[in-house]
Amino acid sequence: MRHHESLPPTPRHPLRLAAAAALLCLGLAGCGDGGGPAQAQAGPSGGAATTPASPSAAPTKAAPSPSKSPAKAPTKSPSKEPAAPGGPLSGKTVVIDPGHNPRNHLHTAAINRQVDIGTGHKECDTTGTATNGGYAEAEFTLDVAHRLRDLLRAQGARVLLTYDGDREFGPCVDERARIGNEAHADAVVSVHADGSAVGNRGFHVILPALVRGGGADTSEIVEPSRDLGTRIAGLFVRSTGSSPSNYIGGKTGLDVRGDLGGLNLSTVPKVFIECGNMRDPKDAALLTSPGWRQKAAQGIADGISSYLKG
Template sequence: MRTNTALLGRTLRLAPLVAAAVLTLPACGATSGDGTPDPSAAPAPSSSGGAGAATADQRGSGADAEATSAEGPLAGTTVVIDPGHNGGNADAAGKISELVDAGHGHKACDTVGAESADGYTEHAFNWDVSERLRDSLEDEGAEVVLTREDDKGVGPCITERAEIGNEARADAAISIHADGGPSSGRGFHVIRPGELDGYTDDIAEPSHRLALDVRAEFEEGTGQQRADYIAEEGLDERTDLGGLNLSDVPKVFLEAGNMSNRADAADLADPEWRETAAESVAAGISRFLQRGQKD
């Protein structure tokens, strides 16, 4: 297990910003070196500088932010939400293509993300659901940290996305995505870290429990089917994603649907469906956290 960096100061609620619609190329449908679809949105470079580096202030900490609730079933817990990709990535190819250490080798700092046939971008979906998810979790008393402050920036790199969760000593972390798979494929899946010595050996098991809870609540709440083109029974185990490999806290990726599939894309573009999706993810995280509090 790697040593955690110093605990970040408590981050307050980020002000909602309008998601930017930018034409992008699919990234969650991109393949890794072994031909496996790669949904990872690269975390930002570390605080030493580099593409997409973000400070605590840039992530929304400020005097005018609303304080999170001190009451509720999740009071005393911290959740990090990582909205995959970013709205400015498409215009910053040089920056996001810089290689970073992903724990199993090197990968691009970040990627652009997928896009539906109607032009709805994954980064906009990720940001919208993450804001809604933040609100749901804060209503239950959790302290919530987002890895980016809006949908207009670049990155951060996969390394910094993981580092933010580690510095916050999050009780749970989740990266929100939508896939860019084959157009014939439908459904959602949850990605958990496989066991990687020196990296995820200490979080693999709790991350598995988090994945099961998120899968159960998301499936029940949204009615979305488990993916029929990837993963098994809506669960996938990966050791090639830097956002998971570099995490020292329980963490999963949610691929909420396939943007290349018209039926899935119609759901993803529906604000009411996104609200239900966010509430369902919140229920899964809450289930995981409250079980941990009883143990």
């Protein structure tokens, strides 16, 4: 299903997507696996859901239950540790944004608070989805973020997380973007897992659309973000063996959106990755496997490294 900031996806450029599909073929034995028309109602996750979706139903996520009282999102600095000395990524800064927060469901009034995303207002954050067995998206994203951080630091990069289990909820989507901007990051990746219908499988990378309005102007980051996202998509296939989404992006593994505050408000190259569909049993078996999560982190790290090395 679509991310908590849901509007119809922007049109995709056929020539650019064809080039992206060619890169994805580098990691695939064949390029026709699991095809199907893209569905406008699937994408990054929103409210947590624990009831399996019907294969014929439009992807949905449950709305969070009311909390006792609203709270203001705590503000803390992103996690900071010195980069490993030397390495091919020495001098580069990468921000990893683990989607959602495991404690968001305890603060639903706070995360439902509207924030400015440049072209309108959306929720501060959402609870995220979960597998039918109860493995939360927010647990998945933080685990993959830790693995990804270790891989990038081993190459000498300076790596920051937008949060690292050090706050009760959030950060809000506007703050997540601001952290990457203020770090002058060379690349930012927001890690997610989807919550779509059973039978919808595979990963997709979300790229920023050209957006100008309010406080949003993505004109400087659209092309470098596409380069970053295309490289991540191709190398994610190679590392994990997963196929591009059969329900988003027309088998390219890429989707372009102009309704996500985390992308709209970014002034540095940034993409989201939906690593799989938590509500599909086959994808869920992968997402809950520590070995597969290591492969997912490796694929993302390889894509970031390829982008930063040019």
